[in-house]
Amino acid sequence: MPELPLLDIDRLTIGYTPHHAREPVHVVRDVSFTVGRQEIVGLVGESGSGKTQTARAVLRMTTPPLQPLAGRIVLDGTDLLTLPEQSMRRVRGAKVAMIFQDPRSSLNPLMRIGDQLARVYTSHQRISQRAAWQEAIDMLRRVGIAGPARVARSYPHQLSGGMCQRVMIGLALGIRPALLIADEPTTGLDVTIQAQILELIQQTRAETGASILLITHDLGVIAETCQRVVVMFDGRIVEIATVEELFRNPMHPHTLRLLRATPGTPVSAHKPAETVVEEPGVGLRELAPGHFVLGHKLAQEIAR
Amino acid sequence: MGSLPARDPRIYVGGGILLALIALALIGPHFTSDPLMPDPESILQPPSSAELLGTDNYGRSVLARVVGGAQLDLLIALFAAVLAFVVGSLVGGFTGFAGGFVDDVMMRLVDILQSFPAFLLALGVAAMLGNEIRNVVLAIAVAYCPYFVRIVRGEMLAARVTPYALAARAVGNPPTRVMLYHLLPNCLGPSIVQLTLCLGYSILDAAGLSFLGIGIRPPTAEWGVLVAEGTQYVNSGQWWIAGFPGLAILLAVLCFNLLGDRLREAVRA
Amino acid sequence: MYGRSFWIYLGRRLGLAVITLIGAIVAVFVMTHVLPGNPALVKAGVYSTPEVLRALEHEMGLDRPLPEQLALYVVHAFQGDLGVSTRSGHPVAADLVQRLPATAELAVYSLLLAVLIGVPLGVLAAVREGGWFDRVVQQVAILGASAPLFWLGVMLIFVFYVQLGIAPAPVGRLDTGVEAPPQITGLYTVDAVLALNGTALASAAGHLLLPVLTLGFVIMAPLIKMSRASMSSILSADFIQAAYSFGLPHRTVVWGDGLKNAMMGLLTVVGIVLGYVMAGNVIVEALFAWPGIGLYAWNGITGRDYDAVQGFVLLVAATYVLVNLVIDVLYMLIDPRVRLG
Numbered sequence: 079m080p081e082l083p084l085l086d087i088d089r090l091t092i093g094y095t096p097h098h099a100r101e102p103v104h105v106v107r108d109v110s111f112t113v114g115r116q117e118i119v120g121l122v123g124e125s126g127s128g129k130t131q132t133a134r135a136v137l138r139m140t141t142p143p144l145q146p147l148a149g150r151i152v153l154d155g156t157d158l159l160t161l162p163e164q165s166m167r168r169v170r171g172a173k174v175a176m177i178f179q180d181p182r183s184s185l186n187p188l189m190r191i192g193d194q195l196a197r198v199y200t201s202h203q204r205i206s207q208r209a210a211w212q213e214a215i216d217m218l219r220r221v222g223i224a225g226p227a228r229v230a231r232s233y234p235h236q237l238s239g240g241m242c243q244r245v246m247i248g249l250a251l252g253i254r255p256a257l258l259i260a261d262e263p264t265t266g267l268d269v270t271i272q273a274q275i276l277e278l279i280q281q282t283r284a285e286t287g288a289s290i291l292l293i294t295h296d297l298g299v300i301a302e303t304c305q306r307v308v309v310m311f312d313g314r315i316v317e318i319a320t321v322e323e324l325f326r327n328p329m330h331p332h333t334l335r336l337l338r339a340t341p342g343t344p345v346s347a348h349k350p351a352e353t354v355v356e357e358p359g360v361g362l363r364e365l366a367p368g369h370f371v372l373g374h375k376l377a378q379e380i381a382r
Numbered sequence: 383m384g385s386l387p388a389r390d391p392r393i394y395v396g397g398g399i400l401l402a403l404i405a406l407a408l409i410g411p412h413f414t415s416d417p418l419m420p421d422p423e424s425i426l427q428p429p430s431s432a433e434l435l436g437t438d439n440y441g442r443s444v445l446a447r448v449v450g451g452a453q454l455d456l457l458i459a460l461f462a463a464v465l466a467f468v469v470g471s472l473v474g475g476f477t478g479f480a481g482g483f484v485d486d487v488m489m490r491l492v493d494i495l496q497s498f499p500a501f502l503l504a505l506g507v508a509a510m511l512g513n514e515i516r517n518v519v520l521a522i523a524v525a526y527c528p529y530f531v532r533i534v535r536g537e538m539l540a541a542r543v544t545p546y547a548l549a550a551r552a553v554g555n556p557p558t559r560v561m562l563y564h565l566l567p568n569c570l571g572p573s574i575v576q577l578t579l580c581l582g583y584s585i586l587d588a589a590g591l592s593f594l595g596i597g598i599r600p601p602t603a604e605w606g607v608l609v610a611e612g613t614q615y616v617n618s619g620q621w622w623i624a625g626f627p628g629l630a631i632l633l634a635v636l637c638f639n640l641l642g643d644r645l646r647e648a649v650r651a
Numbered sequence: 652m653y654g655r656s657f658w659i660y661l662g663r664r665l666g667l668a669v670i671t672l673i674g675a676i677v678a679v680f681v682m683t684h685v686l687p688g689n690p691a692l693v694k695a696g697v698y699s700t701p702e703v704l705r706a707l708e709h710e711m712g713l714d715r716p717l718p719e720q721l722a723l724y725v726v727h728a729f730q731g732d733l734g735v736s737t738r739s740g741h742p743v744a745a746d747l748v749q750r751l752p753a754t755a756e757l758a759v760y761s762l763l764l765a766v767l768i769g770v771p772l773g774v775l776a777a778v779r780e781g782g783w784f785d786r787v788v789q790q791v792a793i794l795g796a797s798a799p800l801f802w803l804g805v806m807l808i809f810v811f812y813v814q815l816g817i818a819p820a821p822v823g824r825l826d827t828g829v830e831a832p833p834q835i836t837g838l839y840t841v842d843a844v845l846a847l848n849g850t851a852l853a854s855a856a857g858h859l860l861l862p863v864l865t866l867g868f869v870i871m872a873p874l875i876k877m878s879r880a881s882m883s884s885i886l887s888a889d890f891i892q893a894a895y896s897f898g899l900p901h902r903t904v905v906w907g908d909g910l911k912n913a914m915m916g917l918l919t920v921v922g923i924v925l926g927y928v929m930a931g932n933v934i935v936e937a938l939f940a941w942p943g944i945g946l947y948a949w950n951g952i953t954g955r956d957y958d959a960v961q962g963f964v965l966l967v968a969a970t971y972v973l974v975n976l977v978i979d980v981l982y983m984l985i986d987p988r989v990r991l992g
Contacts, residue, residue: 137896171898184893186908187988188915198897233987249897493667494674497968499930506964509952510682586799590934593801594949609802613938616809625809628802636797643793 082155083112084289085136085257090149092131092140102147106132107313109149110362113257118283118290120304120321122297122336128313129293130179133259136291137176138166154256172202175250179262181242185234191218191245192230195252202253217248221278240271244278251282258282259291264299276303297340301325306368309333315362319369329354329371396640399633407456410449418442418601426620436622439615444623448630450603455634458515458604459584462522467577469523470530475569477531478538479561485535492528500525504587508596518597522584529580530573537569575646582638589631605631657983668976675968676728679961680721728965734958738950743962747944752837753824754943757862757935758928759838764867765874765924773878774913778905780883788875795872800931804865804938811861819857822940829854862939870927874920881916885909915986922978929967 092106106128113119121129134140136151138158151158153173158166178184186194195214196207205213211230218226221244234242243263250258260279264272280303283290292304300307300321307324309317309332317330328334354365354374362370421441429436435444477488495503508521541547542565550564551557589606591597598604600611605627612624715723727733733743776788811818819826824839832842832851839855885891886909894904936945944963951959 139892139896167898167900169898170896176896178889178893178896180889183889186890186894186912188912188986189908197903198899201897201899201903235988246893253897490670490674493671494678497671497675497971498964499926499967499971501930502933502964502967505933505952506679506682506960509960582797586797589799590801593799594934594937594952596952606799606801609799609805613801613805616805617813619809619813621806621809621813624802624805628799628805631799631802632794632797635799636793639793639797 081115083114084117084154085113085291086150086152087111087132087136088150088152090132090135090151091147092128092135092144093147094143094145104147105144105313106135108361109310109313109315111308111315111318113289113291116283116287116289117306118280118292118304120300120307121291121293121310122295122300122307123310124295124336126312127310129310130261132310133176133261133291133293136174136257136259137170139170139176171198171253171255173255174257174259175253175255176259177243177246177250177261177263179265181246182234182237182239184246185242187234189233190230191232191234191237195230195245195249198249199252213252214248217252218245221245221248221251222274223248240267240275243267243271243275247275247278247282251286254286255288257291258288259293261293262295263292264296265294272299279303297336309336314372315370316372317370318362319366323366323369327366327369329365329369329374390644392640392644396637396644399637400641403452403456403634403637406449407452410452411446414446414449415443416446418603426615426623428620429622435626436620438611438623444608444626447603447608448605448627451605451608451627452630452634454515454598454602454604455585455588455631458519458522458588459581459634462519462584462588463526463577463580465519465523466526466580467530467573470527471534471566471570471573473527474531474534474536475538475561475566478535478569479542479557479565481539481542488531489535492531495524495528500583501587501590505591505594505596508591513597513599515598515602518588518591521591521597522587525587526580526583529576533573533576534566534569537572538565541565541569571649575642575649578638578642578645582635582642585631585634585638660983661980664976664979668972671972672969673725675972676725676965677721679964679968680724733962733965736951736959737956738954738959743958746947746959747962747966750942750944750947752834753941754932754936754945756824756838756840756859757866757941757943758932760840760859760863761866761870761931762921762924762928764863765871766921768867769871769874770878770917773875773880774882774910776875777879777882777886777913778909780886785879788879792872792875792879795868796876798869800865800869800934801938803869804861804935807861807865808938818861819854821858821861821938823942824855824858825851826854826858862935862941865938866928866931866935869931870924873927874924877920877923878913878917881920882909882913885912888912915982918978918981922975925974926971929970 088110090106090109091104093102093104095102109128109132111119121133123129131140131144135146136153136158138146138161140146146159149159153169158169161169185191192211192214195217196210199205199210199213200207203210215226215230218229223229223241223244229237229241229245237245247263258279263279264275267275276299279290279292282288292299294300304321306320307318308315309324309330311332317324317328317333319327324333325337328337354371354376356373357375358373360373360375362372363375365371365374365376419442421437423441424433424437425441426439427433427437427441433443433445435448438444438447473488477485498506504521504525506521507524508517511517511520538561542561547560547565550560555564585605588597589604589609592599592604592606593610595610598607600607608627609624609631612620612622612627615623731744733747735741736743736746739746772788772791776785779785808818808821812821825831829851831839832846832848835842835845840852840859843849843852843855886905891904891908894908895901932943932945933949934945935941936943937949940946944966948960948963950956951963
């Protein structure tokens, strides 16, 4: 019997109703996908495709005035969208943690690194300040920061972008969430540092057994780290498949466009999209095992 | 994200007051009695149906005097603020564009001017120049010039390194033309907000100077003068002589503050 | 302990302050000497014959070339010699020192009132941004910024003195017949407490009531605006969002991170507001016949006492420059980004 997924997003719609408008504006429409236990799923799309808001919705922290308008977000059996704020607060950090795009601006510039780590730890566990501080130093060491004790006493502006990102990962790790959402964790970092951060993220999964939802616009990153991929465009999911399957047999036109735009991805650039044919108005269809495509059907069906 | 609601009360209230004031200033005097005409019969009358705002110690209609003052105060504000805006923007644009030593010196000058609170600077200049309307306008303009210099200079510093500026130069335009014609208009956005606010501050400062006897003097009907004249009668309970002119000042400044606030958010978004 | 960049920055700031100060002195000098009219004539007054005038001009140094006069003035200013008041006959510096405590008392209490009410209002409005409280507070701030200071004072006098009889007659710092407590700080309220003099304390406090309310309310407006803006921009910062996402409670995030970061900006705000206080002093002291440096300056202007006016303006500029310098240095000490950068 297949295991219940850790995260099950079901027909999620996010939007808002502008002043004096009758209809709400949707930025995310009818999004459904799952993240299994200990799985790394990539959420990929161009800017404005709605991937960040989808991720933030899991934390119930969509950017105002946007909010979830319909659907369910089921984490470990509980629909997060129906929880009262009090309970949601206990979910944040403890069950789901998120790393934001710009690590340096995610840290309080006026607080020492160690203090910021320690107080997140103390708010989730019953430990003393001193123990939390020690744990902070340990965590800094585990995420690969040299001289952790010194760094703990430093301020964010004294660290490089890569180091800040490691701190964020350490923050998230320390509370051992079941699901870690990483929003563009490598954007803006040097290529060599990117590789290190990705490796660190995978190490995290190995050590803590967390599932990871990796958001990015870079298919190269997906290719390296993820097991499954969800492709979004204009607020909707257009394709879901395993990484191998997606690169071997991309079906949706937008996916193809993305692939062509990414240098070095393992697919022939001008693969003709013969295998599918457009079928507007239809939702996600499983056109191959585990491979879902939006609004298309297999060409060979028509030949019949 | 999203635009500000069009039905912002600030626009309505601010704009409404402004229109009313302008109307009052332009055509009001036709409908009121002569502000300079004393009437010994009705001295110090409280507001009534006959005289909406009461009469002062000469029997003059407070309403007439307030309406008469509207034109003067609005004009002073207009001239002072626009003068500060024009001179300040030109200087700021020039010094921002020129950079280097010129910029350093100019910024030191601006620092020195801004080491005095604006009102005190205007006070000093007005005191030195004498009690004339023109001097009040000059004094206030001098006080607010530095703000415009700073704002426009800041914008110009950013603008002069844009590809747009480089392209204008590359095509062969002389630097002065590039600065004045191409770049400066784009730098004026934030200072328009400041201009609106300055209109309000100018009225406050002009009235304040007059109240102290340093700006405009009686019998010229300026709102600050009117408040000053009415102050002594407050002790015997005649509050309306000072009260209503001051209220007029408040409303005038309020409308500029409201509009300026709204403008600031619009420029930022 | 402090990085090398710290000392360089400090040195540069000090240098700038000195230059600004000298510039202010020059500006004041230029302004007063642009004026038509002869200070010697004013000083001689009734006794002016050509010989007396010439002698006076020589004594006052008016016959020397202007740049020399300027240089002399600057040198004297740095030594504390600001000339002599033609109305009081005393050195201007002495006059100012004598009157300073009155202005200081007024300024301190007004600032306290404005800060203690204005800052919490602004911060709270930012925390409940968009709510009814926020809207009300913003309206109050806009009204306060629009009200003319002198009018407000007059209206308060009318309501509280004339109509309600709560406040004493708006003249001076004490009721007639009440003696000032022995001077330790020059602030009557403080000195009265130190001397355990209840009558003096009550009298001084009563006379402070209206002027402080007037000045305090007007400077409260910009304080509300600035503290609200500061808190609001902090609360929309990324690190606040990040803190929430890690499950930190609302209370900790807003009142811990948010407030602490916003208060960093408070010092600059105080510096700016101090300028408004100094400007408002003149009007308030003129209206309430408050014997401080503002009234002194006003009398000097109307009485053509140039040295007195010059001295006052210089004092204001010097205070402003000094206060901003101190604030900058304080920032260097407490903001880790500057201290360790």
